[in-house]
Amino acid sequence: xxxxxxxxxxxxxxxxxxxxxxxxxxxxxxxxxxxxxxxxxxxxxxxxxxxxxxxxxxxxxxxxxxxxxxxxxxxxxxxxxxxxxxxxxxxxxxxxxxxxxxxxxxxxxxxxxxxxxxxxxxxxxxxxxxxxxxxxxxxxxxxxxxxxxxxxxxxxxxxxxxxxxxxxxxxxxxxxxxxxxxxxxxxxxxxxxxxxxxxxxxxxxxxxxxxxxxxxxxxxxxxxxxxxxxxxxxxxxxxxxxxx
Numbered sequence: 255x256x257x258x259x260x261x262x263x264x265x266x267x268x269x270x271x272x273x274x275x276x277x278x279x280x281x282x283x284x285x286x287x288x289x290x291x292x293x294x295x296x297x298x299x300x301x302x303x304x305x306x307x308x309x310x311x312x313x314x315x316x317x318x319x320x321x322x323x324x325x326x327x328x329x330x331x332x333x334x335x336x337x338x339x340x341x342x343x344x345x346x347x348x349x350x351x352x353x354x355x356x357x358x359x360x361x362x363x364x365x366x367x368x369x370x371x372x373x374x375x376x377x378x379x380x381x382x383x384x385x386x387x388x389x390x391x392x393x394x395x396x397x398x399x400x401x402x403x404x405x406x407x408x409x410x411x412x413x414x415x416x417x418x419x420x421x422x423x424x425x426x427x428x429x430x431x432x433x434x435x436x437x438x439x440x441x442x443x444x445x446x447x448x449x450x451x452x453x454x455x456x457x458x459x460x461x462x463x464x465x466x467x468x469x470x471x472x473x474x475x476x477x478x479x480x481x482x483x484x485x486x487x488x489x490x491x492x493x494x495x496x497x498x
Contacts, residue, residue: 315345 311348315341315348
């Protein structure tokens with residue numbers, strides 16, 4: 255019976271792999287859904303819905319044709335069987351076209367999934383790099399805070415030391431000022447003593463000169479007194495001699 259139905263009906267009963275190859279030979283002309291998707295630019299959702307509708311309708315048509323062929327039985331004429339077989343073949347071709355469209359959509363989705371996976375991997379790598387940079391930045395920030403705390407401690411200690419140094423410097427300045435005042439007082443005292451020594455030296459020189467003059471006058475007076483005494487003694491002796 256299969257031999258009476260012609261090559262189109264015979265192909266309906268071929269194995270699935272052979273049917274795919276046979277239909278694939280004319281896929282450029284017998285895949286209107288795929289061509290419509292490419293030429294019209296329909297999105298994937300509409301293409302999937304349309305392909306599903308075509309596949310369901312084709313399956314129903316094929317089942318109806320097969321059921322009608324079986325119902326016709328031996329009583330139907332060869333022409334009716336051939337027409338029913340052609341309808342079944344057309345329905346099978348439509349189903350194969352829908353399947354091919356779905357396969358192409360699946361391949362497109364798989365390609366998009368691979369691209370999405372590549373993008374996800376790239377984003378993950380970027381996130382890991384960003385996370386590493388963030389961790390490095392946080393470590394640098396922590397190190398900077400530690401150094402800042404150490405610098406604050408050093409500044410506090412230096413400030414305390416500066417306070418101590420300032421107190422010491424103020425004490426030294428006060429001591430220096432006090433010693434300066436003492437030096438000024440000592441200089442004034444030295445000048446006063448110098449003037450007193452100078453005055454005493456001048457008075458001493460005057461007194462020395464006066465004493466020298468007095469001594470000279472005393473010697474001269476003593477000499478005069480001795481001369482007068484000798485003269486008196488000589489005169490008295492002369493007078494006595496004159497009496498005797």
